[in-house]
Amino acid sequence: MAEDRVTQAVGVARELLEADGPDAVSMRAIAARMGIRAPSLYKHVPDKAALEAHLIAAALTELGHALRDAGPELADLAAAYRSWAIGHPHLYTLATAQPIPRDRLPAGVEDQAAAPLLAAFEGDEDRARAAWAAAHGLVSLELADRFPPDADLDAAWAAFVAAFSPRPERRAQPRPGA
Amino acid sequence: MAEDRVTQAVGVARELLEADGPDAVSMRAIAARMGIRAPSLYKHVPDKAALEAHLIAAALTELGHALRDAGPELADLAAAYRSWAIGHPHLYTLATAQPIPRDRLPAGVEDQAAAPLLAAFEGDEDRARAAWAAAHGLVSLELADRFPPDADLDAAWAAFVAAFSPRPERRAQPRPGA
DNA sequence: GTCTATACCCGGATAGAC
DNA sequence: GTCTATCCGGGTATAGAC
Numbered sequence: 001m002a003e004d005r006v007t008q009a010v011g012v013a014r015e016l017l018e019a020d021g022p023d024a025v026s027m028r029a030i031a032a033r034m035g036i037r038a039p040s041l042y043k044h045v046p047d048k049a050a051l052e053a054h055l056i057a058a059a060l061t062e063l064g065h066a067l068r069d070a071g072p073e074l075a076d077l078a079a080a081y082r083s084w085a086i087g088h089p090h091l092y093t094l095a096t097a098q099p100i101p102r103d104r105l106p107a108g109v110e111d112q113a114a115a116p117l118l119a120a121f122e123g124d125e126d127r128a129r130a131a132w133a134a135a136h137g138l139v140s141l142e143l144a145d146r147f148p149p150d151a152d153l154d155a156a157w158a159a160f161v162a163a164f165s166p167r168p169e170r171r172a173q174p175r176p177g178a
Numbered sequence: 179m180a181e182d183r184v185t186q187a188v189g190v191a192r193e194l195l196e197a198d199g200p201d202a203v204s205m206r207a208i209a210a211r212m213g214i215r216a217p218s219l220y221k222h223v224p225d226k227a228a229l230e231a232h233l234i235a236a237a238l239t240e241l242g243h244a245l246r247d248a249g250p251e252l253a254d255l256a257a258a259y260r261s262w263a264i265g266h267p268h269l270y271t272l273a274t275a276q277p278i279p280r281d282r283l284p285a286g287v288e289d290q291a292a293a294p295l296l297a298a299f300e301g302d303e304d305r306a307r308a309a310w311a312a313a314h315g316l317v318s319l320e321l322a323d324r325f326p327p328d329a330d331l332d333a334a335w336a337a338f339v340a341a342f343s344p345r346p347e348r349r350a351q352p353r354p355g356a
Numbered sequence: 357g358t359c360t361a362t363a364c365c366c367g368g369a370t371a372g373a374c
Numbered sequence: 375g376t377c378t379a380t381c382c383g384g385g386t387a388t389a390g391a392c
Contacts, residue, residue: 027368028367037376042370048367048368096319097275098323124337127341130334130335130337133315134315135315136315137312140275144274146276156304159304163342206386218358220387225386
């Protein structure tokens with residue numbers, strides 16, 4: 001039952017992050033919760049960035065699972081996306097507000113997270129990316145408390161879903177160059 | 179020609195922010211560029227947040243002007259939005275990634291920035307907000323270097339504009355409860 | 357309105373003993 | 375694999391002299 005020290009450190013880092021935000025995640029604080037001193041952490045992990053990479057991987061994996069378990073419709077995916085992000089604000093921000101360390105991440109994590117949305121757009125990467133950005137924008141502005149106090153966020157999400165829902169008459173037209 | 183010290187401090191803070199990012203904006207650094215010491219700044223400004231409020235107000239005002247000077251079509255507004263944000267990445271982030279200090283901002287700044295987009299949607303706040311979020315999402319993911327290296331961002335922007343362009347057959351239907 | 361000196365925090369990371 | 379001691383850096387802000 002002896003838990004691996006790295007796993008333990010990642011778990012503690014996550015607790016600190018989710019509870020009190022990024023500034024609460026220091027090597028000293030992590031170590032303290034493990035009952036050791038900060039320098040000892042460096043026997044298990046090369047640097048702080050390595051711990052953050054673990055957190056980012058966990059975030060992408062869990063968000064991907066949340067989407068995978070949601071219904072196939074855009075409305076379902078949007079609801080799942082919003083729900084996971086709002087439920088894990090600091091983890092979500094960590095995973096989206098900075099370049100991801102692709103070399104320190106397990107292979108496929110990024111694609112696996114993106115798959116459900118890509119499928120909903122039948123492989124159209126451009127539309128899927130625009131929809132992802134829209135969902136991300138809605139979430140991040142909500143998390144940053146940047147909407148006016150009286151804004152109806154549910155209605156904004158509905159407008160987003162409506163905008164990206166299929167348009168029969170347009171899709172019937174062959175795209176030039178396609 | 180004696181420039182007001184506050185104005186000067188704001189200008190210097192902006193230079194530091196735009197050149198080297200948020201971590202480069204310290205009271206010490208601002209003062210140094212003004213040829214004084216950090217403590218002297220506090221004779222002119224109550225605290226650092228006051229300087230940041232000035233920067234946020236400037237960002238919103240300029241972004242609003244960029245949108246106002248663009249064409250009325252969503253495609254024009256989107257291009258202007260993206261262009262201004264990419265041209266002032268740190269300023270843009272400062273103004274969007276945190277709650278805005280509304281009490282320290284001149285009245286109307288926020289509304290004035292939002293007006294062009296709201297007009298493009300003929301006053302439909304929900305759709306305007308969703309479109310704003312989409313543009314913000316595209317910009318912030320681009321600034322954070324969060325798209326895959328091979329992503330076609332121009333195409334993603336085009337997909338966003340297409341999604342939010344008017345749909346005659348839907349708009350002809352009366353909305354229930356409207 | 358500027359200065360020096362300082363108080364009070366915080367952080368990541370390393371050296372070397374055990 | 376843990377420790378203590380320490381190095382390096384940073385920051386906002388105040389007190390009190392001039």
